[in-house]
Amino acid sequence: MKMIEVVAAIIIQEGKVFATQRGYGEFKDGWEFPGGKIEKGETPEEALKREIKEELDVSVSVGGLLETVEYDYPNFHLRMRCYLSTIETGDVLLKEHEDARWLGKSDLYSVAWLPADICVVKRLEKYCR
Secondary structure, three states: OOEEEEEEEEEEEOOEEEEEEEOOOOOOOOEEOOEEEOOOOOOHHHHHHHHHHHHHOOEEEEEEEEEEEEEEOOOOEEEEEEEEEEEEEOOOOOOOEEEEEEEOHHHOOOOOEOHHHHHHHHHHHHHOO
16 A cells, blocks of 8 residues: 655644645545645655645744654555644745634534544644633
8 A cells, every 4th residue: 555654733822723624636625734745855844844834835843743643545544743833934825725724622623624634633632722
């Protein structure tokens, strides 16, 4: 089975987590944490900074690794490294996503999370208000 390695930014501010809705591809309209594929020669942290700049037009500070998700989709195995991150500079501009929301504890499950991402959402309840 093909394996895809990606990184995701878990951005939490004022008790809310940032979620984005995919605007393209097989999983269009599903909700996820922003991020993307690691390119050859990049560290996961470098990839995450690049991906967030490309997707959201902001610079992030990458903190500690929250979790590594291993998930089998029908056509590939996903390894997703999820890093706690904070926005350092810029205002969010959606370049690839259809929508984005800041979700608190009461609405954390109000969006249709992609299967691999829902594994992380459960861990985030303690960070949210």
